[in-house]
Amino acid sequence: MGEVIGSGAFGVVNKGLLLETKQTVAIKTVYASEDLHSSVPSTIMQEISLLKEMEHANIVKTSVNRLLEAIPITDKEGYMIFEYLDYDLEKFMKKFPMKSKNKQRIKNFLRQILSGLVYCHELKIMHRDLRPDNLLVDHEGSVVKIADSGLARKFGSPLGEYCPEVVNLYYMPPEILLGSHLYSTHVDVWSLGCIFAEVINHQRLFKKFFEKDRLHKIFSIMGTPDATTWPGVTSLPDYIPDDFPKQDPKNLAEYVPDLEPAGVDLLSEMLCINPARRISNLDALAHAYFKNDDGDEEEEEEDYDGDDAAAAEK
Known part of the structure; x- marks a missing residue:
């Protein structure tokens, strides 16, 4: 697994690569606490159960960008593989x-x-x-x-x-x-x-x-x-x-x-x-x-990295 891109109460999210497709993914590793050894499978299975019901463009996991894989491993940890966004x-x-x-x-x-x-x-x-x-x-x-x-x-x-x-x-x-x-x-x-x-x-x-x-x-x-x-x-x-x-x-x-x-x-x-x-x-x-939505973003820059970096320095 690659760099850590997120963390929470139950585990961390790493950037990863699916070797067979060369697709960049996010790998969520969930750990059980010492006094709740059985919490990982239940936590993962609950999340999987809900994700299977959801199919929407603004929720991670759709018909195109979907929950790719979920692999509960042990009572102490499990993994979920998601689409990656930057x-x-x-x-x-x-x-x-x-x-x-x-x-x-x-x-x-x-x-x-x-x-x-x-x-x-x-x-x-x-x-x-x-x-x-x-x-x-x-x-x-x-x-x-x-x-x-x-x-x-x-x-x-x-x-x-x-x-x-x-x-x-x-x-x-x-x-x-x-x-x-x-x-x-x-x-x-x-x-x-x-x-x-x-x-x-x-x-x-x-x-x-x-x-x-x-x-x-x-x-x-x-x-x-x-x-x-x-x-x-x-x-x-x-x-x-x-x-x-x-x-x-x-x-x-x-x-x-x-x-x-x-x-x-x-x-x-x-x-x-x-x-x-x-x-x-x-x-x-x-x-x-x-209501007053023209659908276009104001003052859009083709390359905004430099302008934003300069603004951040100021």
């Missing part, structure tokens, strides 16, 4: 700061991710781990795909209780931060809203890392919820009124000054504190933000 979104933003801030490209990326999520949610699958390094980008910077379904989960109706140990903390919605075990596809919407703001600003909107600090930061911008704005919030396990002084929502446009008004409106709906009022992915795709 960057994840985090690396793309760092390497090409100017290109990744292109307004039309951001709109194009967001539309593609929403399209993939709509498909997942129609199959009753929550991703539960959306973050920039789980979104893969091709070399041209025109295609983005949702990757890493290791924490994805089927949901039913009525909703059951789910594990709160999901979603990277930087992209975790307030309902999970407040200890809710009852959540739905709205968790993916919140995570994508955080990513949307991050691509616009090239920095996280809610920067605090620890749970209570993050809630304070979220509430300082989006407003502190109460029983009126979010019925049921006061009954959540980690909702302690004295810990969260009342704050009114701020003008979100001040925090994303480079985003057009329609985009600010969409972002505010994606980051709605009350998950029941948070916009769905399907409604987000129909939002006015995507």
